[in-house]
Amino acid sequence: MPRTPGMARTDVTATDVRLLAAPIDAWPGTITFTGTRQDACLLSGLRLIDGLITIDRCTVTKQTVMVRSTGSAIRNSTLTGGSLTVSATDRGTFTRNVFDAFPMGLSNDSRRNLVQANVFRNSATAGLGAAETFLPQDANIIEDNAFTGNDVGLSASSMLRHIIVRRNVFSGNKTVGILVDNPWGPDRAGPDPVSDNVFVRNGLHPSGLVDAQGHTVQGGIHLSSRATLSPPVTLRNNVGSGNAGHLIWAPPGTVADGGGNQGPCGPTPNPDLTCW
Template sequence: MACGDVLTADTTLTADLTCTGTALTIGADDVDLDLNGHTITGSGTGNGLTAISRPGFTLRNGTISGFRYGIYLSSVSGMPRTDVTATDVRLLAAPIDAWPGTITFTGTRQDACLMSGLRLVDGLITIDRCTVTKQTVMVRSSGSAIRNSALTGGSLTVSATDQGTFTRNVFDAFPMGLSNDSRRNLVRANVFKNSATAGLGAAETFLPQDANTIEENAFTGNDIGLRSDSMLRHIIVRRNVFNGNNTVGIFVDNPWGPNRAGPDPVSDNVFVGNGHHPSGLVDGQGHPVQGGIHLSSRAALTPPVTLRNNVGIGNPGDHDGCAFPSA
């Protein structure tokens, strides 16, 4: 096998490859590429692997390093969508670019599967038992899932995505953002920690049946645990633990008004020791932000968000886990 080859049959790599430009192109459907423990190394340009309108592509057991894109997927109008299943593949300084595409990226153990950045538009991705680094962007990626993985040193942006699931991950200095056109996503049983901003940012959805659910997560050591600039309208926040976030556990700020709070209460959350190292952040009315929960809006709100069965311990201004500025 040589740099620049077009693969039309199952192939096993027998030695490392060092390439300038694109290394390999998948030229047929249902091709299986076994890297066999080897590395494909680039010079910072081109793609490690290119697949255009090639369903059934499988990739396993090796490393792709130093390309503009480690895996580049695309589809031609009227042709099949490209899909790839990658197992125990490490992408080093070689992000994935897919428009559109279906990607399954898994590891038999977390250190055997590494993704160094992703841009996915109009596609679907499943990431399971992997390490994810750098900027990760999912646009119109409905049905996607990230689970059982470690995300570190980057960020996750989820836009216009319906019914995604994000479960049992550790987001370490890896803030996540859910846009207001993302609906019915489930964020459950994750750890969000060490973010210099907000561990999780969530914008409103516009209909009750489209509510995103944030439940049973742990937020610890972030500047802000959870932030929303839209009064948590149609965002379900329940049974989370907010512990030791520097400025505030939950910050809800609606500087534009009027109140558009949704019917779902912030319920059964626990707030412990948040707000003891505030950053100096102020809300839209100029009030300092600090404590377990900080709510703010320009409108006259009674109340801006419904709070139910929350517990606060050792947060400045505790009142059922909450620190309220004047409206």
């Protein structure tokens, strides 16, 4: 419903609900949608502004937007046939969900969000797109997720500044597992390494994507920057097999070697990176 000046805060709890009149507009207040094993919770279209929402054990479809929804959570749910945009949201929790043809985007004004133990699959673009945050204490955490069957698993248009990416599995993504592309010039990577990720059979059906510097994108990890980074992105213990192209593609000046990375790596020679 339209928001009017001075509208009072409203708290709502709904269990086993089916809301099909998209979009659902929610303003300040606390809203909880919960499903059970016996009954379905279905949300079709949601726009949340300045409120807190919890979605647990529901099916979510169509476009979903969360703006300034600090402390919100989506858990144990299936999101399909739409998209999730998270903007200016602090301390959100997105855990144990299946994002099926439902790409998720984190804007650079969203901070301290946890994206954990989800499945991102079948997105025609990137399963998850994440923009940088500007302070170390504001880092978003992306960990223990599975990215499979997307064109790109995880995409970032800046150099993963204060985005923690660890212990994820990237398998069968058509073009690349992780794409980090900085088209603007000098940039700074975050202090946290991209670490302990596994890449299996990515890049076997590339879309012809090229980065901002004109390099073909294909394989496990692809890093590209218009200029040398200070500090660069640190890679540590990233391994895998069966990827087309390179497991890691990172030109000199973009990456620091944290050890334990598997190849093949390119372009060669690159004194900044040693792969086994």
